[in-house]
Structures are given as structure tokens and as C-alpha cells.
Amino acid sequence: MFNTLNTLYGFTLKKSEKAPDMILKLSNLLDYILYQVDKPKVLLQDEINHIEDYISLEKSRFQDSLQVVFYKDLVDNQFETAPMLLLPFVENAFKHGTQIDGILKVNIHLNVDENELNFTIENSAIKKENSKNGIGLENIQKRLEMLYKNQYFLEVLQEEKTFIVTLKIPIKNEE
DSSP states (O other): OHHHHHHHHHHHHTTOTTHHHHHHHHHHHHHHHHHGGGSSOEEHHHHHHHHHHHHHHHHHHHGGGEEEEEEEEESOTTOEEOTTSSHHHHHHHHHHOOOBTTBEEEEEEEEEOSSEEEEEEEEEOOOOTTOOOOHHHHHHHHHHHHHHTTOOEEEEEEOSSEEEEEEEEEGGGTO
16 A cells, blocks of 8 residues: 555646546545454445556556456456455555566456355465465464354465465355
């Protein structure tokens, strides 16, 4: 958020036409993070909209050094999930991602069918020796355990130049 605010500050100094839209997106994200997280469920489409706003803000910040693909396939537009279920993974991809050859790559795949929510996010990242998962992923895992009590699959992989997170949640537990 601080990086986004600094980028926004730069746009306002230049009197950029992008600044008002960035302020609105940042305001919506802050509202979601601060107030909507207390709700037991939100529409998955709301979470997607906030992810898209976040990506838009990051594109403004990174400009030409960012390549993002967000693929989504939803069977049910009324599907509800816990708020802030996916957004923290997206934030981590940008926060901990590494530019390789001058480009940070983030690929997000979200598929919801009648049986399962499947979410995969991968970002460019250089594998570090003796690295371990940070507190952010640990907190996400604790939250998943509270919400889904062993009824989810979470896999975190660090490959040579890619960091990949896969999350699967059966739909029956969402109802």
C-alpha cells in the first residue's frame, strides 16, 4: 500500500489523469480490507473485483516492467466465499516477486466449478537457498485451517525462477 501511495503521490505531482482513478481503486481496496473482512462471506466476484483493482494499481506502479495474466472461469456468479481469501496471495506475488530480465511476471488462474474452487498464482522469483515461507503465508494457512479445517489443499512451491501457490477448496464446504 505504501508503494502505491508513493506512486499516487508522483502522479498527483505530475497532475496525471490517472490519479483520480487510482485514488478510487485504493479507497475501494482499503474499505474492503478494513471493513468487509468482518463479514462471514462475500461474493467471489467482489473478491475478483478487488484483485483486479489491486492489479491495476500495481500496473500503474510497475508500468512496463509488469506482465500479468488473470484467467477466471466461474460457473456460478453468486458463489460466496470468505473475504480476503485470495487477495493476500496476489499481494504476496507482487511484494515478493522478482523482476527477471526487467519484467515481473504474475499469472493467476481461478476456476470455480460445481465441485471445487481452484486457484493458482505464480510469479517470477529467484530461488534463494535456505529460504522459508514468511509470516504472511503462515497467517494465510492458519486462516484457512480455521475456515476449512483440513478441507482444503494448499501447496507452495519455490522453483528456480518461479514461486507457485495452489489452493483448492471443495464447494460443499462453502455452502
